Amino acid sequence: MNPSSPEVTQGTVFDVVIVGAGITGAILAKSLAAKKKRVLVLEAGTADASNFGSYSQLLDNFYTSQAKIPQSPYPDNANAPQPSELDCEQITPPIPDTNGYFIQVGPIPFLSTYTRYLGGTTLHWLGTSLRMLPDDFRMKTLFGQAEDWPVSYDDMMPYYAMAEFEMGVSADVSKQNYLGIHFPPGYVYPMHELPASWSDKTISKSLDGTTYEVDQESFNLDVINTPASRNSIPNQAYANGKGYTPVGAVGNPSLGQRCMGNTACVPICPIQAKYNALKTLYSADSEYVTLVTQAVVSKVEIDPTTKLVTGIRFKYYESATNPNYTEFVAKGKQYALATHAVENAKLLLASGAANSSDQVGRNLMDHTTLLAWGLAPEPLWPYRGPVATAGVEGMRTGKYRKDTASFRIEIGNDGWGWPTSGPITDVIELVDGTPDPATNGSEPIQLPKLWGKALRERLKEQVRRQFRMAFLVEQLPNADNRVTISPDHKDALGNYIPIIAYGIDGYTGAGFELGTKVYKQMFKDIGAVDCTVVNSKTDAGYFQYKDTGYTAYGAGHLCGTHRMGSDPKTSVVNPQQRTWDHENLYLVGCGNMVTVATSNPTLTAGALTFMAAENILASLDK
């Protein structure tokens, strides 16, 4: 599907105009086109990821980036700017951090990012495709916290299956039916689970069968294989014996039929064995889908009397390096915003849309991440395989959620790459003989400067025992964690820049306190040396809870800015994911999530979007 010129949007009323060509926009487009609805997709970014040659250039960008951050393959485009992990530093209110795209008001910088390219943030996502727990939908009822979702796990089941098919999830049902997760009889995932890493297998020898006690409730710390949207061996039993065919790279489908262990899911799978939204978009029926890229939406136009959306105003730019643009208005019968949590909220605020509840932009959530890293007593051979293949899931829910955030624990296969930028930092430390003060404390010790075989051996001995765990600690919806806009802050095309106020409350702080105790027990059981460092001076996500300092890292799980609910006074969309205020405007994506729950949210956003597609179809056929 080649992007069309913006003129094709003129003189046509599409069945549905979709803003955003990431996973949720792509799922909507494909689902609606399958029912022969004419769809227009407007994407703010470029189509640079969509052919093999330009995708290779993105890979080269990653290779030559000095900081191998999630955004490293995807250069910023001033006409559709995006946040970067390098932007964040500690904030001293009231002075905001204006280093990057966001105006960060604090008190803690918002640490997560998204990618404004065709294909969206699935270009750099990890691929983790866990379902939410049944408990996660009922936080108010069960734990007296946050809100219940207006849909239940059972409501979501068929849509989870659709998302698992579309995204190509590899997992074995027999290991995923814990803490209330259940499947229809005979259900299997499209592909068998990815092989566990040597690191997972080694760590599980120490952890399987161990437990952690909270208030006399016992939690199991078994290491469990993580469902992932990465190609593995197809399960012949899938779809009642029809089987499943893996989807390879867009434009080069024989590539990426199996995950080859590139250890670069984040930020770029070189062979696209990991799902990205391009796969969905390019398998949509191109007779029914019109795609325009470099089309930045500035306003949702609304009839003041009927409150119906009358059009989507967008600015088309010829080149990412030139701010000249031409304006167009696209028209449809139904409209859907699929630009991810922050941009959806920004666009609604800029349009004065959907905000009778005053909830637009509020309740911004992430999984604030507690990182713990250590040295195992025996070699784990990290920096091989997918970035993570297993986790400890047994603490995702429990009675303790009445006052303490729960979490899942991801076990990385990427050594200390995340916390310390290893093994490059290991090389520098060993060659220069000076420990990096950022990783080994503030008092540098002069160590011998190594060279030759001694360097090589020491590096091997040190790095191959490295591992890290990431505790994805849930955050409650908080009205003060929010996206706003101001006429004082606009980008090169004159569109609003998101202003973000964000903090970490005591509920999440208690989750960090608990998570720290849990990781210390696990490290002890593994026989690992704890090398975790919290640097109160330099860690952007440093915060204190009960006089103890912790560092939160971003998980990239932006949720909650236009939440769904049953009450128009406290939610932005109804259970059909349609805005309460505008009969022909739907919102899709993680912004609809009522709580961030305990699973990486993309699969849930995908499932919700399949549900929304049915509702949009029903609206069209009414």
Place this chain on the structure above:
Amino acid sequence: MSKVGSMTFEIAPTGNPVLPADSLAFFLATSVVLTGFERFDLLGTGLLQQYFDYVSTHADSPTLLKLLQGVTAAAGSESAVSEILADPEMGLLARQIIKLWYTGQWFPSATATDNPILSPSSYEQGLVWNAIEAHPPGAKQQGFGAWSEPFTPLVSLTGDASSKGRNA
């Protein structure tokens, strides 16, 4: 014409040494000593010439020449090499060369914040990944499920015994 060890070089009219024609071979021999990798491994990166050219244009020529001469001459003696590396100027340059081979990256100084990765290939060919028995993220993939087993090295064609294999 002067001669140090087996290396010959000319003195330019300015008094600065001109890198002689066989410097590349000396750069390779010096890199073998400094990195702890064999000629086989270094040549296999395909980057010897690029690195030599880069170092030649970014390092002080007399220091580079002294380093190449000194390390090549001292190759058999760890203490003699250590003595050269203790020299502030030669030591700094030697460590820059080691880091270049290991990471594909040039570190102009201890305090520089811009430490360029010379090319996509130099990232892919970083020796750190060989040293830790892994692969550079996003390149030189080990294959489906390889991550599920301990690393098993190929038997080195040069008989290099530095990789003793699993559980070594």
